[in-house]
Amino acid sequence: MSVIIDDTCITCDACLQNCPVNAIVDDSHNPTGESRYYVQPEKCVECVGIYDDPQCAAICPSIGCISWDLTYTKDNEAHFMENDLYAISKTANGKVKSPSLREKKYRNDIPNEMRGVGKEVQEEPEEMNEAG
Numbered sequence: 001m002s003v004i005i006d007d008t009c010i011t012c013d014a015c016l017q018n019c020p021v022n023a024i025v026d027d028s029h030n031p032t033g034e035s036r037y038y039v040q041p042e043k044c045v046e047c048v049g050i051y052d053d054p055q056c057a058a059i060c061p062s063i064g065c066i067s068w069d070l071t072y073t074k075d076n077e078a079h080f081m082e083n084d085l086y087a088i089s090k091t092a093n094g095k096v097k098s099p100s101l102r103e104k105k106y107r108n109d110i111p112n113e114m115r116g117v118g119k120e121v122q123e124e125p126e127e128m129n130e131a132g
Contacts, residue, residue, distance in 0.1 A: 002044060002046045002068060002069050002070070002071055002072065002104075002106045002107070002110070002115065003039055003044060003046065003054055003056060003057065003066050003067065003068060003069060003121055004039060004066070004067055004068075004069040004085070005024070005036060005037045005038065005039055005056075005065055005066055006036070006065050006066075006067060006118070007034075007036055008062055008064065008065040009036045009037050009062060009065050010061070010062050010065075011026065011027050011035075011036065011037060012061060012062075013026070014059040014060055014061065015037060015055075015056035015057075015059060015060055015066070016037060018055040018056060018058075018059045019055060019056055020047060020050045020051070020055060021043055021044065021045055021050075022043065023039055023040045023043035023044040023045075024037055024038065024039050024040070024056060025037065025038050025040065031087030031089070032084065032085065032086070032087050039056070040089065041069070041072050041080055041086055041088065041104075042072065042088055042089055042097035042098075042102070042104070043104075044072070044104060045104055045105040045106070046105065046106050046107045048105040048106065048107055049105065053121075054066070054121055056121075057120075057121035057122035058122065060122060063120075063122055064120045064122070066120070066121045066122060067118045067119055067120050067121060068110055068114055068115045068116070068119045068120075068121055069115060069116055070112075070115050070116040071103075071104075071106040071112075071115065072099050072103060072104040072106070073099050073103045073104075073106075074099050074100050074103060075099075076099060076116075077098060077099045077100055079116070080098070080099060081096075081098055
């Protein structure tokens with residue numbers, strides 16, 4: 001995973017409908033029980049190889065509600081497996097889809113110091129000047 005939706009989400013469905021890998025579930029299917037949309041870390045690929053930027057953030061009207069998370073790699077396994085923010089799903093035979101089982105793609109241009117600290121994926125645009 002590498003993006004997370006915070007509690008400022010207005011549950012508008014925009015991200016849900018635009019995720020190319022169906023990594024986002026709505027508030028009624030959030031496995032943590034919270035009433036906000038949830039990005040399944042074991043599915044999210046930050047749109048690598050599909051789009052230039054994560055589509056969830058590109059379409060989100062709640063600027064700042066989607067932020068970078070740590071990469072879903074073996075190095076960050078404890079972050080995902082020992083944190084109440086996540087409910088990692090299991091394979092058909094019951095094996096947890098942990099980073100050790102299968103790491104996910106991520107954007108190499110986002111350094112670790114910008115991840116896991118709530119760094120916004122989508123930032124508010126600078127003030128526009130009126131033409132005229």
